[in-house]
Amino acid sequence: MILKCAIVDDEPLAVELLVSYVNKIPFLQLCGKYSNAVDAMKGISENPVDLLYLDIQMPEINGMELSKMLPEETRVVFTTAFDQYALDSYRLNALDYLLKPISFTDFLEASNKALRWFSLQQSQGQTASDDEEVKSIFVKSEYKLLQINLDTIRYVEGLKDYVKIYTTESPHPILSLMNMKAMEQMLPASRFMRVHRSYIVAKDKIREIDRNRIVFGNVYIPVGDSYKQAFNDFVGR
Numbered sequence: 001m002i003l004k005c006a007i008v009d010d011e012p013l014a015v016e017l018l019v020s021y022v023n024k025i026p027f028l029q030l031c032g033k034y035s036n037a038v039d040a041m042k043g044i045s046e047n048p049v050d051l052l053y054l055d056i057q058m059p060e061i062n063g064m065e066l067s068k069m070l071p072e073e074t075r076v077v078f079t080t081a082f083d084q085y086a087l088d089s090y091r092l093n094a095l096d097y098l099l100k101p102i103s104f105t106d107f108l109e110a111s112n113k114a115l116r117w118f119s120l121q122q123s124q125g126q127t128a129s130d131d132e133e134v135k136s137i138f139v140k141s142e143y144k145l146l147q148i149n150l151d152t153i154r155y156v157e158g159l160k161d162y163v164k165i166y167t168t169e170s171p172h173p174i175l176s177l178m179n180m181k182a183m184e185q186m187l188p189a190s191r192f193m194r195v196h197r198s199y200i201v202a203k204d205k206i207r208e209i210d211r212n213r214i215v216f217g218n219v220y221i222p223v224g225d226s227y228k229q230a231f232n233d234f235v236g237r
Contacts, residue, residue, distance in 0.1 A: 005028050007033045032044070040066060055080055154202055156187075
């Protein structure tokens with residue numbers, strides 16, 4: 001799936017930074033960049049987009065006001081230097097809220113979230129089938145974007161600000177600068193579950209459970225106390 005996107009920000013440097021980020025992500029197609037809400041409304045009406053990276057503090061019409069005027073099918077990721085609008089942004093059903101200065105990692109996580117949202121909407125509007133589900137995710141590792149097939153992921157281990165993604169394709173994990181919460185949001189809950197503050201596992205890869213520990217070869221993954229009920233419910237089903 002390719003998402004058509006646009007950027008609205010009255011700071012030229014901020015626009016150029018986001019343009020550089022968009023150009024690094026294969027599933028994003030930049031269709032416009034605007035320095036004010038008036039030009040953005042005109043441009044979007046002539047060239048509709050799926051996703052808008054939208055600043056809030058702008059002259060004449062601010063980002064919050066503009067978001068209320070957008071077509072229903074256009075979703076928003078707010079980009080701002082002010083955190084006091086976060087609650088309002090979620091009331092407006094924004095997909096994410098990024099605080100400046102925006103890192104590429106945060107931008108990528110928000111874009112992946114948008115991709116999952118649009119993929120879900122597409123699958124709900126069609127006859128459900130495995131082929132229509134999200135099959136892969138993009139993560140940043142060693143200054144590169146890697147596409148990882150969800151079918152290959154066995155489990156994910158959290159290490160403070162990093163995650164290790166263990167797959168069936170390599171004996172070595174993929175290391176990515178990302179926290180576990182962001183990783184959990186990227187992975188579909190129908191296929192993955194968090195079983196510990198430091199571990200997420202693929203449900204269909206679980207083959208053995210030994211005394212409340214999930215066994216992957218010589219690796220034993222504990223099930224945390226706060227996750228036991230959900231895990232036991234899953235096993236019971």
